[in-house]
Amino acid sequence: MIERIPTAKALVEIREKVSVTHPSMRKSVTVCGGTGCQAAGCKEVADKVREELKAQGLASEFKLVVTGCHGFCEQGPIVVVRPSNVFYPKVKIRNVKKIIERTVAAGEIIDELLYKEPVSGDRIAHEQDIPFYARQHRLVFAHNGYIDPTDITDYLSIGGYAAIEKALFKMKPDEIIEEVTRSGLRGRGGGGFLTGRKWRSCLDALGERKFVICNADEGDPGAFMDRSLLEGNPHAVIEGMLIGARAVGSKEGIVYVRHEYPLAVERLIDALDEARHAGLLGDDILGSDFSFDIRISRGGGAFVCGESTALMASLEGRSGEPRAKYVHTVEHGLFDFPTTLNNVETWANVPEIIENGADKFASVGTEQSKGTKIFSLVGKINNTGLVEVPMGISVRDIVYEIGGGIPKGKKFKAVQTGGPSGGCIPQSMLDLQVDFQKLTEVGSMMGSGGMIVMDEDTCMVDVARYFIHFLKEESCGKCVPCREGLKTALDTLDRITQGKGEMKDIEILEELGEWMSTSSLCALGGSAANPVLSTILHFRDEYEAHIVERRCPGGICVELITYSIDPELCDGCHACVKVCPKDVIAGDKKQTHTIDTTGCIKCGACLSACTRDAISRK
């Protein structure tokens, strides 16, 4: 912890002292501590690195830094030796000693442990040369890979808290808002509302108290960038909130964070403590007349609480039910006081804008969508993880250049964006430029940035059913169109996926969608039909195959498929026979096996046991 920093001058002095060596240039071994890497065993790897550095007498020269998420979750646990940036993916404990001996101590590169590019098969030594990283434009996520999120001095050494210093002493609230407005920053949580305009309304609103809220209730299934930002660089979010509070005239901040993100909560609590201890939160910050503090509220695991008015209801100790939008939260928000609410990624963009100016920020992106966006690139894709790209990049570049294409040579079918409120982008639109406008034009939306890639083995009717089921579970039930509309839509989709659909069901779904979007109370219901409407628009043939031919082209809908073994591919290894819970697979060892479909319960055990992809579902 660092002692209270009394003035702006003292902050500059401290920063000069700690930033002699930029974290990216210091001698260190960074181990990714993100959730993906934790599941892959990074904690044990980090312990081993610590032990080996000590054993080999390198502990005083090389610092072990357990960082936040590097983004390349597929390759975890990730170890990067800095400053040379030699990158080792999928590190096993048994290889740690070798890495410390040869790369850290002797500066050698261990070829066989390097990242192997899936298409060319080439080994790549340095982090920045790996296509997954090389094509990204990291602004918000830039420091995640090398700073220690539990140490405020690391954040200070990359220029942290310089933006709030500028906002406090060199800018008036009005000028801060003007700068943010000029930057063109739009809300990264889903709506895409202009951040500057929101702040302006809140500044103009009258109220004894004003609140600044960070929405970290990241509920969109398939998105986890907010989690990674809070875990990897919590001070950037805190600094963004400080600037926002200064601009709108608030003294009270709240981070509403998902209960399901314990590490993010822990990192945030520590970071808030550190900031408070350093006098960067509390009374008379840096000797100015500005006082502001932040507290944490843990959400209760309700998707609808990502909606701003439901979130505020939850903060008031009530059920998370939204209210009508004609009363604006910037004027009548939490406890009826003016409230500015932005999402984690939006807040994390703010320090950059204030420090380096709106023009620099706006130089990246498209006419209507400025800056970068973090996407979680997941699903049927080779390089899964978090990618930060400039607005306007094509879907093709994200999927093929950064994502490395579809695994096992399967065909691309669609990308789903915008979570349960979004839609699908089919193959014919691969060259679509990704920004707020373009995504909305094709019936999808930006949302919080989930990008779920689907291949030929995905059923688009099942995907629509999946989202409707999700939303039906999460609907708060307050307004009729959402509550009843979702139930009817789910019943209809259930029938279709069970092979009991009729052609008129498609019309019913379309009509229902129209009705829900015009009459629901909040965005959850208003956009709930999007996944259905967009799949009908782009994949009507799949709906018709289910209804007319009683066939599921993606091989997913259980009632419509049968499992079979391809005799050409089966080598009679017996793996499937061993795992079948119903003993319906017959065949001697080294002889082609067959499935008795009458007793098969389609559980998929054989599918995951087969090493030769010999089992198919049609």
Place this chain on the structure above:
Amino acid sequence: MLERIFSRYPVDRTSLVMILQDVQTEFGYLPTDALKEVSARLQIPAAQVYSVATFYNVLSLVPRGRNLVRVCMGTACHVRQAPLILETVKRELDIEPGDTTVDGEFTFQSVGCVGACAIGPVVEVNDIHHGHMNVNKMKKLLDKLEQSAKDEGQS
């Protein structure tokens, strides 16, 4: 009995959800007596406390099993065959999502998204993430948990 929990937060309605979460962590569920105490202490009508307690997914009015198995049903997991994993747990434990086995050993939940999409399909067992799951790995994991429950019962 809840003094320790109350002491962590401002004692007003803004803390209700978090206090209930902590009660849940302490007891594994929300006992009726605890709800009454929260209602009295925060001066919120019991009906409203009940309404909140039944609204949020993390809160439960019934005791949970010793092992909490949560199958992630996020989109990324869904397209990577999470439904087959869900069915496997259903079949192996012979209960529906949201239920607890009769012996009190397992509570089984399906959850919206645990935010570990890159390593999907994900199953969270007692707060530990298990990535890249498949039907057979799931069975083995459950077998292991059942075995250790038996061992503990014997010792």
